[in-house]
Amino acid sequence: MLKSSLLASATLILATVPAAAQDARHVTEPVIPPACTTLQAGLTAVKDGAYQSLTLADEAKPDTYRIQRAIDSCDRGKAVVLKAAGAANAFLSGPLKLRSGVTLVVDKGTTVFASLNFKDFDVTPGSCGIVRPGIKAACKPFISVDDVSDAGIMGDGVLDGRAGITIPGLGVSAWDIAQKYEGKERGLFRMVVADRADNFTLYRITIKNSQNFNVTYNGGDGFTVWGVKVEAPKREPRSARPLSHNTDGIDPGNGARNITITRSYIRTGDDNIAIKGSGRGGVTNMTVSHNHFYWGHGMSIGSETYAGVSNILVTDLTLDGTDSGIRIKSSADRGGLVENVRYEDVCIRNSPRPIELTTHYAGRSGGRLPTYRALTFKDVTISGGGEISFDGYDNDHRIQPLLDGVFLSDAETAKYKYIAAHTDITYGAGGSNIAPPTDNDVTLTGAPGKATGSASCASRFVPWPE
Template sequence: MVFSQKEIKSPRWTLIEINVICVISIVLIFGSLAECNLDYLAINCRKHSAVLTDFGGVGDGKTSNTKAFNTAITKLSQYANDGGAQLIVPPGKWLTGSFNLTSHFTLFLQKGAVILGSQDESQWPQLPPLPSYGRGRDAPGPRFSSLIFGTHLTDVIITGNNGTIDGQGSYWWDKFHNKQLKITRPYMIEILYSDQIQISNLTLINSPSWFVHPTYSSNIIIKGLTILAPVDSPNTDGIDPDSSTNVRIEDNYIVSGDDCIAIKSGWDQYGIKFGKPSKQIIIRRLTCISPDSAMIALGSEMSGGIENVRVEDVTAINTESAVRIKSAVGRGGYVKDIFVKGVKLNTILRYVFWLTGSYGDHPDNGFDPKALPKITGIIFRDVIAKNVTVAGQLEGISNDPFTGICISNVTIELSELKKKKKLPWNCTDVSGVTSNVVPKPCDLLSEKKIECPFPTDKLAIEDVQFKTCNIKSSVF
């Protein structure tokens, strides 16, 4: 099937609101024909289109569609060099195990479509550990493939009219809590060694572990996601760019049992050897709820380096900490040139500012105790926080202090209980400056009349424009 398309560059993307016109015609004798026109925005449009039911898909929530997804994507891969193809997932509940994407391809979930992750382990192929980690996160050795997986791809889009992907993670969480995992749990979406990735306008719920994990990849846009997991679910990070470059994360709402966003780049000696940093990342217009973790974490796996990260216009509610840097002796690597501004916080359960040099979780005993991380150039400005337990916990490493910290224009209101207790700031092995910060920071951060800098240039990924694409499909 071929559909017409308009490739009009759009200067902005209106979230959630997608122009949908669906005309239902009832054709006597031949049955009912549903003909839908739907416009959506994407980095690229597709010439060819098919529906999952064309390949035997059954949306009853019980029938396995693993074969249907894999058959459809294999068939559509032949159009990669002829304008690309998209696979439409119509309304229904589509139970499936892991399946792999292809290049120049769009997976589109219509409104009312729900992809359900299978709880049958035989539906999840096993993969070797990531080379920058050296082992699985839950257990040594292999790991399960993610629900939606891709490697060595170019131009891959996962989007929809707010369709849903449900990882049905409770099966995996129970195994984790009962220490029954011999293989690392699957993620929901993982794309490796790829370029030009878009993940947008979807609701993602109950991932077995991390939700969105672009790794060793570049030119990534993650936009307009609603990510939901119980706040006590284990390791359900929302978005984790890992050893990736040119990443744009914007307009997302995340409720999580772990960090809402965590930027990573490999674990101890494995990450040092692999040597691929995460850099040129912008995060904006994020809302996070995570009582046991951070709104945004850098690390703890940061051995390949993290640099040039820009965070602006973000909100955390009932969250453990705002922006947290996690590192340790043995990590090596670096975190540098981190810029954060325009932060609104309400009910921070531990620390607004939290820099940790003793996050000592190691993959094995092979790490180098002389591999010290370099943490420098950490900028925070324009922060308003209410009902806070502690303003800051800044803990560097002895003989390896965290340097170049700048904090300006910050107002923190401590909770009534905290006002009667210990100092609002705790600092060791750090250096830097502050300006117009309430309550007064620790003496290691000298007071100086200064406005902490924030870059005025744009990252290349910010200039990527979207095309208006169209689906015209006929479903009998």
Template sequence: MEKLLTFTLLGLVFVSTAESRDFKSKKEQIPYSAINCRKHVAYLTDFGGKGDGVTSNTAAFKAAVANLSTVASDGGALLVVPPGKWLTGSFGLASHFTLYVHQKAVILGSQEESDYPLIDPLPSYGTGREAPGKRFSSLIVGTNLTDVVITGGNGTIDGQGEIWWKKFKAKQLNHTRPYLIEILHSTNLQISDLTLTNSPSWHVHPTYCTNVIIERLTILAPVTVPNTDGINPDSCSDTRIRDSFVVSGDDCIAVKSGWDQYGIAYNVPTQRLSIRSFTCISPDSAVIALGSEMSGGVRDVRAEDVHALNSQSGIRIKTGAGRGGYVKDIYVRGVEMENMKYVFWMNGDYGSHPDPGFDPKALPEISNINYKDMKAKNVTVVGSLSGIKGDDFTNICISNVTVELAKEKKKEAWKCVDVGGVSSNVTPKACPELVETEVDCAFPTDTLDIDKVELNKCSVEV
């Protein structure tokens, strides 16, 4: 009986696939890049989807993923979201699965709270970030997956977050807002070639994942809306972020690993993170932020060829007493900035905590921070570096950095306290705590394994 059921389900997939190809026979083959190509292809319309922007497609997405997951072991499956506007609530993905969003397709996030099931807080956070207890499921989710791809021809996923932003501001939400994409406990994950916009909160949140490729994303959110972070790798190993552009009301990239005592206990760092060819606009936050939730540790982060415009800060480290963990072995080079408040910003007094149970004696380790080969124009403050009294931030190195101050600059270009390190060829001259010497700050010469991964050339008929 079980064999007959399996055969029937597989037959449904094959029939659906064949019918879709016949229906689409006059369409073109569109190339795309992926960690793996797929043997089976189906279309959201095969499962009752309607791209009118009004009809809910939650059931269609769920049926499509459930149906196509039956061929996961037979070359995997690809679901095409064709041209149209596809309204949906939260839905999950499967292993050996590709979600392909056509260039003229828009996935619209439902604005109904009931379309986002309540789920438990992340174990490394202990509670919701915005409210105690549970949180709303993200629009696109996945847990314990292998080989999952979310891509397209620069199709759009629009979270329609305005109603969520208004409720959050008015304190009308009892749970943490949904994210746009959140994938947990998974390996071999790719998110690429998409426009992501107007998430209720964070846009891309891979968490407890390994081997993550994020490339060629355009992420757009109003610069006046807080917590609309672009890309937040959280307790992930071996991640690369490439060729992407973010406009946000919060950090463009925020590197995280859990919150206070919960992150310390869970003890899963973000490590071996590579960022390259990245552009950010964020008037009220950072281009790359390390923390503030970094209690599981952050190490071996490499960023280069970064461009910042009209942003509050270039590279920022956010932590505080109670966080524990560490931020160490950070390497940044080749950064160009214009119209900035801060180029370098570190603060050890970032005081938000999940609950009163945190240990104020859990002090973070901030060390081996390397910045080199940077240029910036129209800057208010070059560096504001504040460690924690009795817990200095150490081994900071800044070399070959030239900053042109704005006309309305502060009296002090630098302010440093409870930090130590060296500087070389820095204009304006760095603070005395960064001892001037002849040094070329470090940047690793080896290549991370995730940077060696080459995507396959695939195609899909659309």
């Protein structure tokens, strides 16, 4: 039986995303389904330096089989619940697969640890981990959601990829491997990979310490992320152990549509959210609302945009110390059309690149040229200095933003630097004090403004919810 607190907080509330949302669905707060099976934990988490982990003896006690068996035998519309039993508060698992209509619930105070044995994640023998030459690097995800519908991962517990933990017998962590090989001869797994999974839901779960991307959603229709935390340590590129390599938070792409990410908290070693305009159909009809980002590379589109990105709404977002703030990145080898994207009611502070629109992310040669048009920035407030980029590709492949109530709120705006080329900026009725130089094919239309932005931003930056 679910704990009463979990049942109470799962009650449907009359909260919806804004009426102007780009997700075509009417999205309401998810409800945790009734349990078909409740499994009790048999392992106990221990402190291992900065991380939670397991004793060496418990590493030999995987729960993979009993969790997967419960998922496979669960009826549609119900949930497999994993919960603590006294001091026993942890499960250990290799790859798992969700089934149509089945939800995996990790109860409060419960952690599901990913196995540290790379062999558990091999697609072919030796393909995951430190991969020998001649073998294609490939790992199974921790949780796969492939060709199913109405599945979910919910609860107030934790999925922990343990990428910072030293692997027995290797003497290094997964992030150490990532840093050493830089993607050349290594295979690392992603936490949740959903391919062609219609109406997939993540609700209240914490996903942390992934070896690679945390969540990817490809080719499906209907993806809801509500009240989720995605986290990895802050990446320190110049340190002896930079950690958190390539740990994107949530990445929709490859034909995905009708997506809502709301009321969530993300801090990662790479993009907080990266919308990938890749595969067949790119990404369309997506709402990002009422979220808080901390360290990471910001609210990103790209770098792949060749299949198109359109009809995106980002509203009520704080970006607190992200490397980039609002970011669209592509280049001539992977570019395409990004259009009808609206950023509204956004607060950015202490970001080295608070607005970064670049078409030269990975070079200047190729046959897929990026164009960004119909971009609206409405009520965006920036503080702390940094570099602002409106860097279009050429005269025919331009960046065309509308700035309406977009302000650098610092008293001294000289701390901001500009990169600007092949861009047409239009000032809306609310104006903006962003005024890049016009000597490199940049046009400014309308009247700029002199206001200093919204005073309400200071109260909207909130601490990470521990």
